[in-house]
Amino acid sequence: MPTDPCFMAATELLAAYRSRTLSPVEAVQAVFARIRALDPKINGFCAFWEDEAMAAARASAARWTSGEPAGALDGVPVSIKDLMLVAGKPMGRGSLTSSPQDIATEDAPAVARLREAGAIFLGRTTTPEFGWKGCGDSPLTGITRNPWDLTRNPGGSSSGAATAVATGMGPLATGSDGGGSIRMPAGFCGIYGLKATYGRVPAYPASSYGTLSHTGPMTRTVGDAALMLGVMAQPDPRDWQALPPSATDWPATLPGGVAGWRIAYSPRLGYARVDPEIADLVRRAAQRFAELGAVVEEADPGFADPIDIFRIHWYAGAANLMRRIPADKQAVMDPGLREIAAEGTKIGLLDYMAAMGEREAMGQRMNQFFGTYRVLLTPTLPLPAFEAGEEVPKGSGMRRWFEWTPFSFPFNLTRHPAATIPCGTTRAGLPAGLQIVGASFDEASVLRASRAYEETRPFVPPPMARA
Numbered sequence: 505m506p507t508d509p510c511f512m513a514a515t516e517l518l519a520a521y522r523s524r525t526l527s528p529v530e531a532v533q534a535v536f537a538r539i540r541a542l543d544p545k546i547n548g549f550c551a552f553w554e555d556e557a558m559a560a561a562r563a564s565a566a567r568w569t570s571g572e573p574a575g576a577l578d579g580v581p582v583s584i585k586d587l588m589l590v591a592g593k594p595m596g597r598g599s600l601t602s603s604p605q606d607i608a609t610e611d612a613p614a615v616a617r618l619r620e621a622g623a624i625f626l627g628r629t630t631t632p633e634f635g636w637k638g639c640g641d642s643p644l645t646g647i648t649r650n651p652w653d654l655t656r657n658p659g660g661s662s663s664g665a666a667t668a669v670a671t672g673m674g675p676l677a678t679g680s681d682g683g684g685s686i687r688m689p690a691g692f693c694g695i696y697g698l699k700a701t702y703g704r705v706p707a708y709p710a711s712s713y714g715t716l717s718h719t720g721p722m723t724r725t726v727g728d729a730a731l732m733l734g735v736m737a738q739p740d741p742r743d744w745q746a747l748p749p750s751a752t753d754w755p756a757t758l759p760g761g762v763a764g765w766r767i768a769y770s771p772r773l774g775y776a777r778v779d780p781e782i783a784d785l786v787r788r789a790a791q792r793f794a795e796l797g798a799v800v801e802e803a804d805p806g807f808a809d810p811i812d813i814f815r816i817h818w819y820a821g822a823a824n825l826m827r828r829i830p831a832d833k834q835a836v837m838d839p840g841l842r843e844i845a846a847e848g849t850k851i852g853l854l855d856y857m858a859a860m861g862e863r864e865a866m867g868q869r870m871n872q873f874f875g876t877y878r879v880l881l882t883p884t885l886p887l888p889a890f891e892a893g894e895e896v897p898k899g900s901g902m903r904r905w906f907e908w909t910p911f912s913f914p915f916n917l918t919r920h921p922a923a924t925i926p927c928g929t930t931r932a933g934l935p936a937g938l939q940i941v942g943a944s945f946d947e948a949s950v951l952r953a954s955r956a957y958e959e960t961r962p963f964v965p966p967p968m969a970r971a
Contacts, residue, residue: 509534510672511965514580514728515755517675521568521579528564528579532557532624535581539626539673542968545654548664548673550586550596550645551628557581560624567622576735578622582676583668586628586645587635587661588612588719589709598633598642600836601829613706613740614678614719621735626674629664633838634712634825635680637661638688638905638912639895643838647893650692651966652934656889659689665722666693671969675724676732680707682717683818684912687924690722691884691937694926694966696954697722698729701945702919704750705736706743712828713821715745716916724963726925726954730754733947747945757948758955763797765953768877774804776910778886785936786883789927789957793881796956805873805880807866807914814906814913816851816859823848840895844904867918874920874943879953882911884924884937911939921947925954926963933967 506512509531512520520526536554543549564579573579586596589612594604611619619625630648632639640648640663648663650656651671658667662679666689669677679686681699690697699718711717721732734754739746769790771783778786794800826834826845834842873880887897887908896902906913915922920941927938938957942950 508672510538512675513725514577514675514723514731515725517580521573524568528561528568528624529558531579532561532581535626535672535674538671542671543673545649545968546651546667546671547646547648548629548667549583549627550630550664551593553625553627557624557626564622564624573622575621576731577618580623580676581626581674582618582623582678583626583629583665583674584615585662585665585678585680586631587680588615588678590615590625596628596644598631598644600643601833602644613708613743614736616740617735617738618678623676629662629668629677631661631663633841635661635682635685636822636838636841636844637895638684638909640689641893643836649892650889651968652694653889655892656934657692657892657894659692659889661685662689662722666690666695666697669695669722669724670966672965675728677722678719679722680717680719681916682711682713683814683906683916684909686720686722687884687912687922687937687939688909691924692889692935694935694964695722695724696726696729696923696925698733698923698947698950699915699921700733700737700947701747701921703745703747704921704947705733706740706746708740708742712825713818715919716817716821718916726951726958727755727758730758730951752948754947754951757952760952761796762793762953762956765798765878766876767793767798767800767879767881768803768873769800769881770802770804771883773882773911773914774806775809776886778883779888781930782883782886782888782936785928786938789938790881792957792960793953803877805870807869809910810862810866810914810917811906811910813859813862813866814917816856817863817917818906819844819848820851820856821848863917866914870918870920871944878949880941882939882941884911884939885909886911888930888932888934888936915941920944921950923950923954925957927961
């Protein structure tokens with residue numbers, strides 16, 4: 505177990521509180537000291553709630569002293585993405601159209617469950633405007649930077665969340681994922697991120713991007729993700745599309761390994777172009793599963809590149825979002841968001857319905873695929889982190905962010921659970937991620953496979969966080 509509270513997992517913090525070798529006050533003080541030291545270089549937080557967090561830590565310490573913790577995360581620091589309601593707080597959404605006077609009167613479902621479990625809220629983490637792209641910059645908060653190389657992109661849209669967890673600025677962070685927005689920044693920043701089955705974690709208000717958008721945990725360890733999922737996945741009547749409550753004890757599903765499992769490994773999904781270094785790191789990770797006793801077979805799910813299906817859904821969602829923004833405020837918005845929203849207004853109803861039908865066929869194909877395989881392994885991203893402040897890599901010829909993330913958005917379309925776990929670094933010292941996709945409703949297999957791999961390659965913080 506690490507001795508620095510900033511790099512103790514939530515499960516380790518809870519054990520230390522229970523044994524009284526560490527108090528929540530000491531843990532939160534250490535995290536804020538690290539935030540003050542590192543975040544000015546990274547720009548991962550856009551709001552800090554230190555006074556309230558310290559008051560909550562003192563109350564938590566008193567509960568632990570009396571032997572009456574409030575819940576499964578009592579005293580554990582967590583950051584909240586700036587797209588989620590927090591009662592009594594404004595929400596910037598990465599947008600100059602937001603008002604600091606617009607104070608939320610209620611918590612989002614995941615925030616409410618974390619609060620009930622005793623988690624201590626540190627502040628808000630940055631996001632691109634309204635979460636529209638997979639990059640770490642916005643008109644409101646500027647550029648968020650990758651802690652492995654400050655000239656590089658941290659990914660998005662859960663940009664600040666990933667940087668905070670990677671550098672010890674809190675063990676837990678909330679993320680949302682409409683096309684990879686948990687997995688892309690987790691992959692670029694070298695942490696664990698889980699997009700559960702659509703509806704597993706209730707969400708409110710509903711996303712403008714509809715059923716593409718999922719909510720989930722971002723952590724340094726698989727155990728913490730399982731613990732956090734168990735809290736966040738509790739029911740909330742405000743989400744009418746949420747799944748029925750699950751009786752699964754997610755942390756209890758982690759042991760057991762993957763021996764005897766039939767696992768698919770798809771290096772390209774049949775169509776993606778992958779950087780050779782990334783491809784080699786992911787291939788080695790897939791081989792590790794064979795060494796752990798699984799039967800690993802190279803197999804593609806069998807669908808064609810769904811980029812046009814996603815584009816139609818995403819652009820229509822952006823147009824839907826823009827309907828809510830007064831015309832006099834739209835001029836200060838990210839030009840890229842305005843562009844895709846304008847294109848979204850040109851999508852005809854029948855074209856959208858056709859894309860929905862193609863999406864349904866993809867989901868059916870994946871369901872059949874998981875009748876043969878327990879999980880699917882792919883790269884999380886086909887390239888290492890590129891230049892900060894850019895939507896696409898310079899000189900790539902790409903126009904929009906989803907062109908460089910062919911492995912993430914397909915599983916938003918199909919709604920299957922998918923996680924990313926670090927699987928090494930490139931020669932330039934940038935993280936690569938292994939994506940683990942599971943059958944619908946089977947987060948347990950994704951988590952168990954993740955734990956099996958994690959035991960062979962524990963989390964490594966970026967160099968700036970080790971100094």
